Amino acid sequence: MIAQIIFAFLLAIAGFFFTKRILFIRRNILLGRDVNLSDRKAQRWKTMARVALGQSKMVVRPVAGILHIIIYLGFVIINIEMLEIMIDGLFGTHRVFSFIGPIYSILIASFEFLAFGVLSACVIFLVRRHIIAIARFKSPEMGGWPSLDATIILVAEILLMGAFLGMNAADSIAMGRELDHYTVNIDASAFPISQYLLGLLGGMSDSAIVLVERACWWFHIVGVLSFLVYVPYSKHFHIFLAFPNTYYSNLDEKARLDNMAAVKKEVDMMMDPNADPYALPEEGADAEPPRFGVKDATDLSWKQLMEAYSCTECGRCTSECPANMTGKLLSPRKIMMDVRDRIDEIGHNINANGLEFKPDGKSLVGSYISEEELWACTSCQACLEACPINISPMGIILDMRRSLIMEESKSPEPITSMFNNIENNGAPWAFPAASRGDWIQ
Amino acid sequence: MAEMLASGQSPEVLFWVGCAGSFDDRAKRITKAIAKILHYAGVNFAVLGAEESCTGDPAKRAGNEFLFQMQAAQNIAVLNGYGIKRIVTGCPHCFNVMKNEYPELGGDYDVHHHSQFIATLISEGMLQLADDHPFKGRRITFHDPCYLGRGNGEYAAPRSVIEALDAELVEMKRCKQKGLCCGAGGAQMFKEAEKGNKEVNYERTDDALETKAATIATGCPFCNTMMTDGVKNSEKEGNVDVQDLAEMIATAADIID
Numbered sequence: 001m002i003a004q005i006i007f008a009f010l011l012a013i014a015g016f017f018f019t020k021r022i023l024f025i026r027r028n029i030l031l032g033r034d035v036n037l038s039d040r041k042a043q044r045w046k047t048m049a050r051v052a053l054g055q056s057k058m059v060v061r062p063v064a065g066i067l068h069i070i071i072y073l074g075f076v077i078i079n080i081e082m083l084e085i086m087i088d089g090l091f092g093t094h095r096v097f098s099f100i101g102p103i104y105s106i107l108i109a110s111f112e113f114l115a116f117g118v119l120s121a122c123v124i125f126l127v128r129r130h131i132i133a134i135a136r137f138k139s140p141e142m143g144g145w146p147s148l149d150a151t152i153i154l155v156a157e158i159l160l161m162g163a164f165l166g167m168n169a170a171d172s173i174a175m176g177r178e179l180d181h182y183t184v185n186i187d188a189s190a191f192p193i194s195q196y197l198l199g200l201l202g203g204m205s206d207s208a209i210v211l212v213e214r215a216c217w218w219f220h221i222v223g224v225l226s227f228l229v230y231v232p233y234s235k236h237f238h239i240f241l242a243f244p245n246t247y248y249s250n251l252d253e254k255a256r257l258d259n260m261a262a263v264k265k266e267v268d269m270m271m272d273p274n275a276d277p278y279a280l281p282e283e284g285a286d287a288e289p290p291r292f293g294v295k296d297a298t299d300l301s302w303k304q305l306m307e308a309y310s311c312t313e314c315g316r317c318t319s320e321c322p323a324n325m326t327g328k329l330l331s332p333r334k335i336m337m338d339v340r341d342r343i344d345e346i347g348h349n350i351n352a353n354g355l356e357f358k359p360d361g362k363s364l365v366g367s368y369i370s371e372e373e374l375w376a377c378t379s380c381q382a383c384l385e386a387c388p389i390n391i392s393p394m395g396i397i398l399d400m401r402r403s404l405i406m407e408e409s410k411s412p413e414p415i416t417s418m419f420n421n422i423e424n425n426g427a428p429w430a431f432p433a434a435s436r437g438d439w440i441q
Numbered sequence: 442m443a444e445m446l447a448s449g450q451s452p453e454v455l456f457w458v459g460c461a462g463s464f465d466d467r468a469k470r471i472t473k474a475i476a477k478i479l480h481y482a483g484v485n486f487a488v489l490g491a492e493e494s495c496t497g498d499p500a501k502r503a504g505n506e507f508l509f510q511m512q513a514a515q516n517i518a519v520l521n522g523y524g525i526k527r528i529v530t531g532c533p534h535c536f537n538v539m540k541n542e543y544p545e546l547g548g549d550y551d552v553h554h555h556s557q558f559i560a561t562l563i564s565e566g567m568l569q570l571a572d573d574h575p576f577k578g579r580r581i582t583f584h585d586p587c588y589l590g591r592g593n594g595e596y597a598a599p600r601s602v603i604e605a606l607d608a609e610l611v612e613m614k615r616c617k618q619k620g621l622c623c624g625a626g627g628a629q630m631f632k633e634a635e636k637g638n639k640e641v642n643y644e645r646t647d648d649a650l651e652t653k654a655a656t657i658a659t660g661c662p663f664c665n666t667m668m669t670d671g672v673k674n675s676e677k678e679g680n681v682d683v684q685d686l687a688e689m690i691a692t693a694a695d696i697i698d
Binding site: 252253254255256257259260263264266267270271292293320322323325326327328329330372375376377378379380381382385398400401402403404405406411412414415417418419422423426427428429431433434435436437438439440 | 458460462463464465469472473476488489490491493494495497499500501502503504505506507508510511512513514515537540541542545546587588591592593594618619621622624625626627628629630631632633634635636637638639640641644645
C-alpha cells in the first residue's frame with residue numbers, strides 16, 4: 001500500500017513539473033510574431049507522417065539514421081509497457097496485462113529485443129560522440145552543457161534499458177519459483193534477451209531475487225519519470241516537438257523568401273498617386289509599428305521559436321554549411337541554439353518581473369549572434385535541406401539581416417554600394433541601364 | 442520589346458537577360474549563346490533592353506526588402522504593361538524571384554530557367570546539333586546552382602541537356618540535393634567573404650576537379666564566375682574549362698563563334 005502511495009506521489013510530481021515546463025515553453029513560443037500556417041492541411045499531415053513519423057530525412061546519413069530509428073521505435077513501442085507499469089504501480093498488481101496470454105509473451109519479447117537494440121545504439125552513439133569524436137559534435141558551440149546534455153541522455157537510456165532487462169530476468173526467476181505476488185505464468189519465450197542474465201541471478205535466495213526485481217522496477221520507473229521532467233529542459237524535447245514542427249514545415253520551394261507584408265503596404269502607398277502623404281494612422285492602428293526584420297527573439301515568428309525548441313543540435317546543418325566548412329564563424333546550429341537560449345531567457349525575465357518583460361539591455365543580434373556570422377550566409381539552403389525535421393536556420397539568418405539593414409542601416413560597405421547601384425542604375429554594379437543591350441553588338 | 446510592340450507584334454517569350462548577363466563580359470557570352478539558341482530554334486522572343494531592371498534578388502537576400510519590393514513593383518509594371526506571359530531567364534536567381542516571389546506582388550508568369558527551356562527545345566526536336574562537335578564523349582560535370590537545384594527542385598533538365606550532347610556526365614561527390622554552393626549566393630557576390638580558412642569557390646572547384654572532368658558545366662552566371670576563378674586558382678585552366686550549358690549547346694549546334 002505504501003508503495004502505491006509513493007508511486008502515485010512520484011507520478012503526480014513528475015506530471016506537475018513536466019506540465020509546468022511545457023506551459024512555459026508554449027508561452028515562450030507564443031511570444032513570437034503571428035503567422036498563419038493553417039492552410040494545406042492534407043499536405044501538412046503528409047509531411048509530418050513522412051519526415052517525423054517516417055524519419056525520411058534521418059536515413060540520408062544511414063548509420064546515424066538507422067541507429068536513431070532503433071531508439072525511436074524502442075521509445076515508442078516500449079511505452080506500451082509503460083502503461084502496464086503505471087497500472088501495476090497504482091493498483092499493486094503484477095503484470096496486469098498478462099491475461100492476454102501468448103500475445104503478451106510476444107509483446108514482452110519484442111520489447112526485450114528493442115531494449116537491447118536501444119541499449120546497443122546508445123553505446124554506439126556514445127562511442128561516435130566521445131571516442132571517434134565526429135567533428136560536428138566537437139564544434140565550439142557544443143562545449144559544456146550541450147555536450148553533457150547529450151551524454152546524460154545516452155547514459156540514462158542505457159541504464160533504463162539495463163534496468164528493464166534486469167527486472168525481467170529477476171521476474172522470470174520469481175515467477176518460476178512461484179513466489180508470493182509473482183504468481184503469473186508467462187512463457188519463457190517472453191524473455192529472449194534477459195534469459196542471458198539468469199546465470200547471474202540464478203543462485204540468489206528468494207528474497208534477494210525479489211529485491212533485485214523490485215529495485216530494477218523502481219529504478220526503471222523513477223528513471224522514466226525523471227527523464228520525462230528532464231526532456232523539456234533538454235535538446236531531447238525534439239521527441240515531442242518534431243511532430244508539430246514538421247507539420248508546420250515550409251511547404252514552398254526552398255529558395256522562396258516571404259514578401260514582407262509591412263513593406264508591401266509602404267511600397268503600395270508610394271506607388272499610389274492618390275495616397276495622402278500626410279494621412280494620420282487609422283483609428284485603432286498600432287501606436288508603434290512592428291520592427292522590420294528580427295533583432296530580438298520576440299521578433300521571430302512562433303514557428304521559428306518552435307524550431308529553436310525542436311532543434312536537437314545534431315549539427316547536420318552546420319556540417320553542410322559552405323560558410324562553416326570554410327572556417328567562417330557562422331554555424332546554423334549555433335543560430336538555433338542562440339534563439340532558444342535567448343527566448344528562454346526572455347521567458348524567465350517575464351516570469352521574474354510580474355509577467356512583464358523588463359528590458360535587460362540584451363538582444364539576439366548583438367548579445368548572442370554577431371553581424372559577422374549573419375553576413376557569412378550564402379543563402380544556399382543546405383541547412384534546411386540537411387535538417388531532419390525541416391528547421392530553417394537560413395530563414396532566421398536572413399530575417400536578422402533585414403533588421404540590420406532596414407532598422408539600423410548596418411551593412412558592409414560593398415553591400416551599401418550594391419544597394420545604391422540597384423537604386424540608381426537598376427543593377428548591382430555601376431553600369432548605366434542604357435548599356436543593357438550592349439551584349440547584342 | 443518596345444520595337445516589337447510598336448510594329449504590332451507580341452512575342453511568345455520574353456528573354457530576361459539579368460544584370461550579370463547584361464554587364465559582365467564573361468556572362469554576356471552566355472547571353473549571346475541563349476539568344477542564338479532561341480533564334481536558331483525559331484522561338485519568337487524579345488528582350489526588354491534598357492527597360493529591364495534588377496529583379497531585386499541581391500537586395501532581398503542582403504536584407505533590403507524595401508529595395509527589393511520597389512524593384513519588383515517596377516519590373517512587374519513593365520512586364521504586365523507588355524502583357525508578358527512567358528519568361529526565360531539566363532540566371533537561376535532571376536528565375537527563382539520571378540517564379541516564386543513575384544506572383545504574390547502581382548506578377549504571375551510562366552517562368553523557365555534557360556536549361557529547362559533548352560531541354561524542352563531539344564526534346565521537341567527544335568535544336569539540331571552538329572554531327573561532330575567538341576563535346577561528344579567529353580567528360581563533363583554539372584555544378585548545381587542552389588537556386589535552380591535545391592531551391593526549386595530542378596536537377597533533371599540541365600542533366601538532360603548534357604546527355605543530349607552525347608557527353609560523359611560525371612557527378613561530383615556533393616551533387617543535386619547535397620550540392621555545395623559556389624559561394625556567390627545571398628549577395629556574397631558583391632562583397633568580400635568573411636574571415637575563414639578557405640574560399641567557398643575553391644572548396645567547390647576541388648569537388649569538380651576531383652571528377653577529372655574536362656568541362657565544368659554551369660547554369661548560373663555567378664557560379665560560372667566563381668568556378669572559373671576556382672579553376673584559375675588551382676592553375677588548371679589549361680586542362681579544364683568552365684562553360685554554361687547554353688554555350689555548350691550553341692557550340693554543338695555550330696551557331697556561335
